[in-house]
C-alpha cells in the first residue's frame with residue numbers, strides 16, 4: 001500500500017481505538033490464519049471474585065480468610081486481589097451476598113491483616129510466606145505437589161466441581177497441611193463468543209492459552225466455542241506456543257493483556273494488547289485495542305484486508 005493508504009488506515013483504526021504501530025504490522029494482519037487468546041483478562045473480564053470458600057479443619061472461617069488474605073496481600077495477581085476483597089468483606093461485614101461485585105471494595109486499610117514475612121510470588125503457581133511462624137502456601141495443585149502437600153479426596157472433589165463450572169480453585173496449606181480451598185470466578189467478556197464465531201466464519205482458527213488448569217480452561221473454551229486449548233502453560237511457555245504454531249508457516253496473532261503475555265505478543269506475527277493491560281504487554285504489541293473490546297480484533301483484521309485489497 002502507499003504511505004497514504006497506510007496513514008488513512010491508521011487514522012481509521014484510531015477512531016475505533018485501534019492503535020497500530022506501523023505499516024508492517026498493518027500489512028501482516030490481513031494474512032492472519034490463527035488468533036491465540038490469553039484467557040484471564042482477555043477473554044474474561046479480568047475481574048475475578050471469590051464465589052465460595054471451604055475450610056477443612058475446625059478453624060473459624062473468618063480466621064482462615066484473614067490468614068489467606070494476609071498471604072495474598074503482597075501479590076499483584078488478580079486472583080490475589082479477589083481473595084483480599086472477599087476476606088475484607090467477610091472481616092468487616094460478614095459473608096458477602098451471592099454475586100456481589102467486590103471489585104474495589106478493599107481500601108488502603110491493611111491494619112486488619114496479619115504481618116507476613118518471607119513473602120514469595122511463585123509465577124503460575126501462587127504465593128508462599130510465613131505468618132506467626134507458620135508457613136502459608138496459597139495456590140494451585142502444582143504448588144502443593146511440588147511442596148509435598150497431600151490433597152485429600154474431599155478437596156479434590158471440591159476442586160473438580162468448581163473447575164467444571166469454569167471456576168479457578170485455589171488451595172491453602174499451613175505448614176504443608178491442606179486446610180482449605182477457595183473458588184474464584186472470572187466472567188467472560190460479553191462479546192467474546194461472538195468474536196470467536198466471527199473469526200471462524202472468516203476462516204481463522206481461534207486458540208486459547210492459559211496458565212490456569214485444564215478443567216477450568218476446557219469449561220471456559222467450551223462456553224466460547226473454542227476447540228483448541230493449551231492450559232497449565234508456564235508463564236514463559238506462551239511464546240513457545242506461538243513459535244510452535246508458526247513452525248509450518250502459519251501466520252499467528254496473539255491477543256493478551258498481562259506481563260506473562262508480552263513475550264508471546266512479541267513472538268507473534270501480530271501482537272495485539274488489550275488497552276487496559278499492563279504497560280509491558282502494550283509495549284510488546286503491534287496493536288493496542290484501547291476500547292478493551294474483542295470485536296476490535298476483527299476490526300483490525302478487516303482494516304488490514306481492506307487497505308491491502310484496494311491496491312492490488
Ligand code: ADP
Nearest residue numbers: 040075077080124125126138139140210211212
Ligand atoms: P493466566 O495465564 O491465566 O493469567 P497465571 O500464569 O498468572 O495465569 O497463573 C496460573 C495459575 O497459577 C492460576 O490459575 C492460579 O491457579 C495460580 N496462581 C498464580 N498466582 C496466584 C496467586 N497469587 N494466588 C493463587 N493462585 C495463583
Ligand code: MG
Nearest residue numbers: 038040041258
Ligand atoms: Mg491475562
